[in-house]
Amino acid sequence: MTDIETVARRAAAAAAPFAETVPRERAAALVAAADALDAAAEELIAVAIRETGLTEPRLTGEVRRTTGQLRLFAEVVVDGGYLDVRIDEPDPDYAIGPRPDLRRMLEPVGPVLNFAASNFPFAFSVAGGDSASALAAGCPLIVKAHSGHPELSRRTGEVVASALAAAGMPDGVFQLVEGQQAGVDLLRDDRIRAGAFTGSTRVGRMLADIAASRPRPIPFYGELGSVNPVYATAAAVASEPDLVAGFVASVAGSAGQLCTKPGFLFVPAGADLGDVAAAVAETGEHRLLNPGIGRGYAQRRGTVLAAPGVRVLAEGVVRVDDADQCWVTPTLVEVDLDTLLAHRDELLEESFGPLSVIVRYPDAAALPAVHRDLFGGNLTSTLHATDADTDTVRELVQALAATSGRVLFGGWPTGVSVTSAMQHGGPFPATTTDATSVGTAAITRFLRGVAYQNAPQALLPAPLRDDNPWRVPQQRRAAGASQRWGSLTGAI
Amino acid sequence: MTDIETVARRAAAAAAPFAETVPRERAAALVAAADALDAAAEELIAVAIRETGLTEPRLTGEVRRTTGQLRLFAEVVVDGGYLDVRIDEPDPDYAIGPRPDLRRMLEPVGPVLNFAASNFPFAFSVAGGDSASALAAGCPLIVKAHSGHPELSRRTGEVVASALAAAGMPDGVFQLVEGQQAGVDLLRDDRIRAGAFTGSTRVGRMLADIAASRPRPIPFYGELGSVNPVYATAAAVASEPDLVAGFVASVAGSAGQLCTKPGFLFVPAGADLGDVAAAVAETGEHRLLNPGIGRGYAQRRGTVLAAPGVRVLAEGVVRVDDADQCWVTPTLVEVDLDTLLAHRDELLEESFGPLSVIVRYPDAAALPAVHRDLFGGNLTSTLHATDADTDTVRELVQALAATSGRVLFGGWPTGVSVTSAMQHGGPFPATTTDATSVGTAAITRFLRGVAYQNAPQALLPAPLRDDNPWRVPQQRRAAGASQRWGSLTGAI
Numbered sequence: 001m002t003d004i005e006t007v008a009r010r011a012a013a014a015a016a017p018f019a020e021t022v023p024r025e026r027a028a029a030l031v032a033a034a035d036a037l038d039a040a041a042e043e044l045i046a047v048a049i050r051e052t053g054l055t056e057p058r059l060t061g062e063v064r065r066t067t068g069q070l071r072l073f074a075e076v077v078v079d080g081g082y083l084d085v086r087i088d089e090p091d092p093d094y095a096i097g098p099r100p101d102l103r104r105m106l107e108p109v110g111p112v113l114n115f116a117a118s119n120f121p122f123a124f125s126v127a128g129g130d131s132a133s134a135l136a137a138g139c140p141l142i143v144k145a146h147s148g149h150p151e152l153s154r155r156t157g158e159v160v161a162s163a164l165a166a167a168g169m170p171d172g173v174f175q176l177v178e179g180q181q182a183g184v185d186l187l188r189d190d191r192i193r194a195g196a197f198t199g200s201t202r203v204g205r206m207l208a209d210i211a212a213s214r215p216r217p218i219p220f221y222g223e224l225g226s227v228n229p230v231y232a233t234a235a236a237v238a239s240e241p242d243l244v245a246g247f248v249a250s251v252a253g254s255a256g257q258l259c260t261k262p263g264f265l266f267v268p269a270g271a272d273l274g275d276v277a278a279a280v281a282e283t284g285e286h287r288l289l290n291p292g293i294g295r296g297y298a299q300r301r302g303t304v305l306a307a308p309g310v311r312v313l314a315e316g317v318v319r320v321d322d323a324d325q326c327w328v329t330p331t332l333v334e335v336d337l338d339t340l341l342a343h344r345d346e347l348l349e350e351s352f353g354p355l356s357v358i359v360r361y362p363d364a365a366a367l368p369a370v371h372r373d374l375f376g377g378n379l380t381s382t383l384h385a386t387d388a389d390t391d392t393v394r395e396l397v398q399a400l401a402a403t404s405g406r407v408l409f410g411g412w413p414t415g416v417s418v419t420s421a422m423q424h425g426g427p428f429p430a431t432t433t434d435a436t437s438v439g440t441a442a443i444t445r446f447l448r449g450v451a452y453q454n455a456p457q458a459l460l461p462a463p464l465r466d467d468n469p470w471r472v473p474q475q476r477r478a479a480g481a482s483q484r485w486g487s488l489t490g491a492i
Numbered sequence: 493m494t495d496i497e498t499v500a501r502r503a504a505a506a507a508a509p510f511a512e513t514v515p516r517e518r519a520a521a522l523v524a525a526a527d528a529l530d531a532a533a534e535e536l537i538a539v540a541i542r543e544t545g546l547t548e549p550r551l552t553g554e555v556r557r558t559t560g561q562l563r564l565f566a567e568v569v570v571d572g573g574y575l576d577v578r579i580d581e582p583d584p585d586y587a588i589g590p591r592p593d594l595r596r597m598l599e600p601v602g603p604v605l606n607f608a609a610s611n612f613p614f615a616f617s618v619a620g621g622d623s624a625s626a627l628a629a630g631c632p633l634i635v636k637a638h639s640g641h642p643e644l645s646r647r648t649g650e651v652v653a654s655a656l657a658a659a660g661m662p663d664g665v666f667q668l669v670e671g672q673q674a675g676v677d678l679l680r681d682d683r684i685r686a687g688a689f690t691g692s693t694r695v696g697r698m699l700a701d702i703a704a705s706r707p708r709p710i711p712f713y714g715e716l717g718s719v720n721p722v723y724a725t726a727a728a729v730a731s732e733p734d735l736v737a738g739f740v741a742s743v744a745g746s747a748g749q750l751c752t753k754p755g756f757l758f759v760p761a762g763a764d765l766g767d768v769a770a771a772v773a774e775t776g777e778h779r780l781l782n783p784g785i786g787r788g789y790a791q792r793r794g795t796v797l798a799a800p801g802v803r804v805l806a807e808g809v810v811r812v813d814d815a816d817q818c819w820v821t822p823t824l825v826e827v828d829l830d831t832l833l834a835h836r837d838e839l840l841e842e843s844f845g846p847l848s849v850i851v852r853y854p855d856a857a858a859l860p861a862v863h864r865d866l867f868g869g870n871l872t873s874t875l876h877a878t879d880a881d882t883d884t885v886r887e888l889v890q891a892l893a894a895t896s897g898r899v900l901f902g903g904w905p906t907g908v909s910v911t912s913a914m915q916h917g918g919p920f921p922a923t924t925t926d927a928t929s930v931g932t933a934a935i936t937r938f939l940r941g942v943a944y945q946n947a948p949q950a951l952l953p954a955p956l957r958d959d960n961p962w963r964v965p966q967q968r969r970a971a972g973a974s975q976r977w978g979s980l981t982g983a984i
Contacts, residue, residue, distance in 0.1 A: 434940030
């Protein structure tokens with residue numbers, strides 16, 4: 001049994017010493033963790049294949065992404081731009097009254113609890129993006145392991161913990177716990193200062209409610225559910241011979257168990273998509289992550305297939321083996337837009353697995369309103385259009401941006417790049433807040449602003465000092481710099 | 493009766509057109525509102541004096557701050573740095589796999605509901621900081637007026653609404669509602685996408701819980717309660733002859749009805765503070781904001797005075813006039829640290845009014861632990877020390893930073909400057925989240941990240957385009973720029 005009290009106490013005790021580690025030390029520790037994971041990759045991937053049913057190529061790519069994002073965050077830490085350092089020099093003539101010396105930076109919030117996901121046993125799990133960004137921010141981390149890959153979680157945890165310790169990080173900066181009760185108990189513990197989660201809407205909402213109802217509420221960054229609609233214009237369908245093949249590959253990849261799987265493809269009523277069934281026929285059976293997900297998928301698929309007006313394009317396989325594991329091939333169905341509007345209760349919910357719905361729309365001009373009506377919050381929305389469509393799709397693009405974290409022009413939403421400009425998070429239920437859990441902006445979730453007023457240089461944190469020993473970007477405002485807003489009317 | 497449905501519908505309808513206003517137009521509208529308020533200042537201040545009991549000099553300064561922050565946010569809008577534009581150029585050789593063209597910026601979240609405060613009828617009310625930052629972000633604004641100054645709220649609302657309309661802003665960008673039920677009903681409305689609040693911990697927590705429990709939860713930025721402890725070393729007491737006078741002025745200003753009023757002053761057990769009662773004696777009677785606040789203050793003061801071990805230094809006046817208004821002068825009491833620790837239930841809570849507690853501590857070395865034990869979340873903490881104290885106060889400064897939004901070195905926490913580096917927000921209960929409600933960083937609360945992948949230039953928002961028509965700061969990452977993290981181990 002996990003001793004929650006000890007775990008919370010160790011994390012809290014690590015907060016101050018970890019926050020004080022200098023950037024190059026913390027960055028080196030992240031790189032050391034990445035190196036250690038790369039060195040152990042062969043062994044870890046073998047465990048992951050057995051525990052999750054995901055394929056070796058997919059898991060190999062996922063390890064590369066996981067260690068890559070640890071190294072990317074190391075670079076973010078050394079760069080220091082994420083600290084958002086602002087220095088206002090004192091100004092006795094400031095327009096609203098004398099201004100003191102004010103210096104503000106972002107500082108770590110304290111211990112972070114990360115609930116790992118089932119579907120990315122590396123990239124959204126023990127050493128995944130939430131973990132990398134929390135550690136990069138300087139926050140002690142507790143990972144609640146996902147029950148779907150316990151051995152992999154323990155082994156990954158050992159590799160990371162050893163690497164961080166060998167790199168000189170304080171005791172208690174990384175801890176692993178197992179079991180739902182341990183996670184909930186820690187989430188309620190006053191010493192935990194932020195939560196992160198990737199998983200279902202049901203569990204994510206339950207945890208978000210716990211975080212919000214604590215005596216001292218904390219932010220809870222959950223990535224919950226998304227159906228990632230894709231829209232294709234008539235011209236795009238006509239000019240993209242690979243449209244259906246690309247769609248099927250995106251739906252079938254990792255057996256559809258991706259948060260960015262396209263759940264709906266909107267095409268014109270009369271457009272010729274060719275033989276969709278044939279495009280699916282070559283997809284081999286893929287095991288779903290665990291028996292529970294298999295049962296959930298079978299049930300959800302049954303609901304979709306039973307909805308009135310649903311036409312089956314590719315029925316797909318759902319086969320349970322002797323070990324209770326579920327094996328699947330893609331199920332593709334087609335509906336008219338009116339059917340989708342009439343049966344949204346059955347059809348709109350996310351299907352976690354390789355099921356997707358092709359929607360035939362009669363009038364492209366109605367799509368912006370249809371989209372806003374159906375899809376209030378998604379991680380992604382995608383548009384396939386041609387240059388000739390530019391003026392007619394403008395309103396649809398605005399609707400997609402208003403309801404999604406990422407808008408794609410061509411291509412498919414699966415395969416999320418980890419970069420400076422990535423946004424993986426959108427209006428609820430895509431995420432519980434609008435923050436991103438992928439890319440370098442994810443670090444901001446675990447930071448808070450602290451201002452120092454008239455502090456002597458000797459008592460300022462390094463990033464705020466005039467001699468700037470860490471060489472971080474400093475936004476400096478000299479006295480008089482803002483005086484022009486006294487007469488801004490004339491200037492603009 | 494306010495028609496909530498109409499208000500919410502108008503705000504939602506304004507979201508897209510308001511988001512599309514170009515920076516110079518939106519900035520000009522903010523400046524126009526500031527100019528209109530300045531032009532109406534004499535009339536507005538007369539109403540405010542009558543409705544709040546605050547003094548003309550204080551209110552004159554508050555109007556200057558209010559219109560100044562509208563102009564400051566106009567500058568922020570034109571500058572465009574707040575958009576946090578990130579452009580990743582496509583990179584086929586990116587370390588974790590080919591990278592698409594990704595461009596990310598912050599976009600307005602949609603309609604914002606702002607619950608105005610009683611104690612700043614201008615700066616945290618209808619046209620205050622929350623309103624200015626929401627409008628600057630491009631979010632339609634609904635202000636729930638505070639019942640303490642209804643006529644001022646209506647008149648200010650008319651001035652602002654006219655100015656925004658005359659400046660060409662879309663219909664529905666600014667609306668005023670009255671009454672608690674209207675506020676709660678709107679907070680529950682799905683079209684409202686963020687809430688802001690300044691007021692009591694009790695009401696703020698109630699509203700935060702409503703926001704968190706909606707079918708689609710929204711962020712709620714509440715500034716609730718803070719006691720703003722001040723610590724003085726023996727050397728500081730000895731070398732600052734004005735220490736007590738400054739403290740009294742900070743406690744007495746605006747009759748102590750400021751969120752940053754110093755509620756505790758910690759001084760060495762043996763330090764000579766001089767005649768504290770005499771320092772208070774010249775403070776004239778000041779009316780509290782309204783009869784409800786008067787009753788709350790009288791009750792809270794009674795609890796403090798009745799606590800065992802409390803020594804009265806200046807008893808102060810609490811007088812209720814024929815109109816049920818409460819008039820006060822400062823009440824200052826003194827306790828030993830042990831008394832405070834033993835009677836924290838009676839003594840620790842914020843007193844909204846001119847009451848403050850001087851705490852005599854026997855051992856400066858114990859202060860960091862004492863502070864962390866007593867004060868989990870405050871807007872400010874202040875340290876009075878001398879250069880000779882530098883090494884001995886280091887741990888205390890870390891404790892103050894870990895629990896506060898702003899740490900002051902000398903001076904007093906009242907009188908919050910509105911600047912780029914201000915932080916007015918700290919761990920709960922200072923604020924419901926760690927965000928700031930004062931200063932230019934406040935705009936971030938009403939924005940969310942949106943990424944565009946492989947978008948044609950013609951469909952990108954202006955700030956993300958290569959020709960950068962608004963001339964906003966763009967952080968650009970060229971292909972290959974991050975390749976060094978492949979070998980980061982060697983580099984750091």
